[in-house]
Amino acid sequence: MQFQINSEKTQALMTGDLTFADHASFKALIGSLLKGRGSPIVIDLSELDFIDSAGLGMLLLIRDEANKAARKLVLRGPIGQVKRMFGVTKFETLFVVEES
Incomplete structure (x- = not known):
C-alpha cells in the first residue's frame, strides 16, 4: 500500500x-491523519486495488x-474487489461510504 x-x-x-504486510505503515497513516484537528478524515479508496481481511481490520482500527x-x-x-469486499462484509453499515 x-x-x-x-x-x-x-x-x-x-x-x-x-x-497484513501494511500494518506498520497504516498505523503511521492513522497518526498523521489524527494530527489534522477538527475536520472529517477522508480516506480515498478509488485507487486501492485489493483489500484482505487484515486490511478491513485496519479500517476498523x-x-x-x-x-x-x-x-x-x-x-x-x-x-x-474493495467494493465487493465492503458488500460481503456489510462495511457500508459500519462506515460512511461515499461513491466517487
Whole structure:
C-alpha cells in the first residue's frame, strides 16, 4: 500500500493493496491523519486495488481512533474487489461510504 496525505492532514489517497504486510505503515497513516484537528478524515479508496481481511481490520482500527478523537471518518470511492469486499462484509453499515 502507498498513500498520499493532503497538506491539511485530513485526507489520504490509498493505492495498491491493503494487506497484513501494511500494518506498520497504516498505523503511521492513522497518526498523521489524527494530527489534522477538527475536520472529517477522508480516506480515498478509488485507487486501492485489493483489500484482505487484515486490511478491513485496519479500517476498523482507524474508525475506532477517529471516534475516540470525535472525528468523522469517510471512506470514499471503493471500486472493484474493495467494493465487493465492503458488500460481503456489510462495511457500508459500519462506515460512511461515499461513491466517487
